[in-house]
Amino acid sequence: MRLLESRRGDPSLPGAGGRRPKSHRRRPDRSHWLTDHGVPVAAALAVLAVVVGAVLYAMPDDTGGSGGTGGASGGASGTVSAPAVSATEAAQLARWVAVNVRAGSTVVVPPSLAARVHVAAPALHVQAYDGAPPAGADLVVVSRTPSHQLQALETRTFPLARLPGDGRLEVRQVTDVGGAAALRNEVRRLADAGAQLAQNRRLDLPASDARALRAGEVDARLLITLAALAGEHTLQADLVADPAGVPGSVRYRQVRITRVDGVSVARNPKVAAPLDTFVRAQHATLVPVESRVRRTTSGPAFVMRYPVPVPLGLIDGNEIPTVGP
């Protein structure tokens, strides 16, 4: 037996190539296989590893971003009819115009809002629609010069606000690039930022919410605040979609945070206190209308909710303008 083993170990020994016992014929001896073929196998595996590495290297970091951008276009146009604007909302919108529109600009608003805007923003030239608004769309045009404003009314290149149905006003943005381009840019920015936030390992969200992020369906205020909070804490959260009938270009303006730094909010509501402190210290634009621990359908959670109208231009809209040649 020892001799046979030695011969198996060295094929050059006499008898190694001869007739083998029956058991060896049934089960071919593979004990030498790796020794005999180690180098070519190693080379093949190495080549395979390098090819895999090269493929990984060539893959884009964020495969979800582009898809999200493409799928987001529907979000911009997803306005729905809504109930008539309330007095509170009208006042809020009038203040928004007063704060965000440069003094001296011309603002065209529906007659029901003209007086309020005029009071809130005496430095603006306020014009009410004379008769029906431009065909096919209810627009509020905010332009920097009267000539632009008139041109915009004719060509509809400056839609800065929408009036879905016959009531609610959503002032959207002051822009020089035209309304359609501004909306496309906005959704692309939301989708890009959302895709990055979906990759954030400190923010644990359901897969459906990650898809909404990549689709640009999440309010910029929520994106910014969640990114900042996730920089300080690990969070487990889920987004809450607006109910049907709420106007706006995004579906998600609310988040429920159920765990902070691994601690359940239901078990210890105080764990959410730093989040509340943080959001309440921000500029008015980023302060939610609701930020508190309350009972939700999924149990107690820290809820942050932002109001309409949804401001645009919060993501990457803060570059100092370029002038001159």
Added chain:
Amino acid sequence: MTAGNRAGQVARAATLCALLLLVLGAGAVAGGQRAAAVVVGYVRLAHLSPGTPKVDVYLTSFRGGRVATMLPGVSYGMVSPYVRVAPGTYTVSMRLAGADPNSPPVLSTNVTVAPRQAYTVAGVGAKQALALRVLHDRLAPPSPDKAAVRVVQASLKAPVVDVMTSTGMKIVTGAKFPSTTRYLQVPAQRWMVQVSKHGSTAVLASKAVVLRPGAIDTVLVLDGGKGVRLLVTTDAVGSAVMPTGGVAAGLGGAADPPTPGRSRDGLVAALLVAVAAGALSATWAARR
């Protein structure tokens, strides 16, 4: 167990280990090469708000990664060195320098950093309304014997200005606060830059600016003690790779930018491959 059997087992084990090491090494090399190829962007802080104390500015990546990158607080009229950051979108928040670290920083803006691009986060406006705004800086060098220069209008005392050279060449007219011109390519030489109120010929401030070949500079129009003053900062000199003052700091984001650790990864990978090759050679030699 016989000596021959044991030798065969050792040889097989060595071969398996060698294969494993080779695969690991190759993977590490590929990964290391990929990481080394990850590019970064550059961000710096400019304090252009008169009467406002120093502020520390924090960048927090949407992708996660490090909690925050701090742009060190600078005094009014000063510009910090660039810090390298992974490309991506960041929230930008600020807190008075020296404030309680537990006090919440205030979100002020956000910036999307593109690969190999440079940005200045500028604090502008009055103290009561300090705002952070973003300037996209240029890294591409100008033509030989030329310099690139832009003017940033950050003066509240003269909110609309004209900027020209003493030779009468207009750089910008009617520049409102805050605004910036595009970069202009001009002959690399000494220029006398003058600022006046828009439409006026009375010079508010002037400054000799030496523009070197290949340099990219920014002329800042700022409020001074008695009026307007000019400040010149150099954004980059002679290379599009690394802007002036770039420091390796604050690498945020989920993407791992190149770090010294990556060099060690490469070394480990090389060692793994070497050990694997040695083990294979020894196994092969023993078999023969």
